[in-house]
Amino acid sequence: MSRVEDKVVSNQTFVIRYKILKDSVNISESYNFLWWAPQKSATRTSAQILSVYGCKYNERPIFLSHTMTSCNFTSNCNIPEGLENYLLIINSRNPYARTYSIFKSCFTGCFIKDKENFTKFLYDGLHWSGLKESIVNPPKPNKEFINIRTENIRNDFNKLPFLNEKLTEKQVDLILEPTKPSTDWERFYTKESREIVYKLTEHQFELFGYKK
Numbered sequence: 001m002s003r004v005e006d007k008v009v010s011n012q013t014f015v016i017r018y019k020i021l022k023d024s025v026n027i028s029e030s031y032n033f034l035w036w037a038p039q040k041s042a043t044r045t046s047a048q049i050l051s052v053y054g055c056k057y058n059e060r061p062i063f064l065s066h067t068m069t070s071c072n073f074t075s076n077c078n079i080p081e082g083l084e085n086y087l088l089i090i091n092s093r094n095p096y097a098r099t100y101s102i103f104k105s106c107f108t109g110c111f112i113k114d115k116e117n118f119t120k121f122l123y124d125g126l127h128w129s130g131l132k133e134s135i136v137n138p139p140k141p142n143k144e145f146i147n148i149r150t151e152n153i154r155n156d157f158n159k160l161p162f163l164n165e166k167l168t169e170k171q172v173d174l175i176l177e178p179t180k181p182s183t184d185w186e187r188f189y190t191k192e193s194r195e196i197v198y199k200l201t202e203h204q205f206e207l208f209g210y211k212k
Helices: 003-022 043-053 095-106 115-128 132-136 150-157 169-176 191-208
Strands: 026-028 033-036 087-092 146-149
Touching: 026 043, 033 043, 043 087, 043 150, 043 169, 087 191, 095 115, 095 132, 095 191, 115 132, 115 191, 132 191, 146 150, 150 169
Parallel strands: 033 087, 087 146
Antiparallel strands: 026 033
16 A cells, blocks of 8 residues: 555544544534533533534534424533544533432432432442433543533623624523522432532532532
8 A cells, every 4th residue: 555545544544533533522613612511410401502603412413492302412521632622611510419410300210309219329329320420420621611500500601702603692591591400409418418429529519619
């Protein structure tokens, strides 16, 4: 094989590899950003806004208003090789509130989602249910990022440098207005269960500025 042919094959391999990596994350090539969307952190609402700015997963818009499921995004939290310079946007939520919300919505091991069953889930069900990864996501990135906190979602979206390029303030307000995170999570915790969740998500408390 000639050097020219070697170069062509190498370029083709790079393109294929880049496409595979790119399609594994939520990405906007129009506005050069990546979006990390951990479960139960106002991701569905955020997707409505970010899709306007070309954010896609697997080459399809992350919000599809004309479909039954409407949302098409991944909770994968990584930065593909070659995209290190892209702006990184990360949704977050108080780790205590988010962990209980994941238990309440995603755990199928019990019907009654009370304090007792939540504690049992943390001691036992967390491991066999496969939900531990969802709770510990996202990891700590090795670069700066824009944090979209569920509890402060409207003000945090204002941090996006491109927000006003396609949507007016009124349009953003209308999309975000229904986002009202639950504040009653504390009654489902004991001292022991708080400690378990803190140890699992300590990096998130530090990363996103939440108090223990």
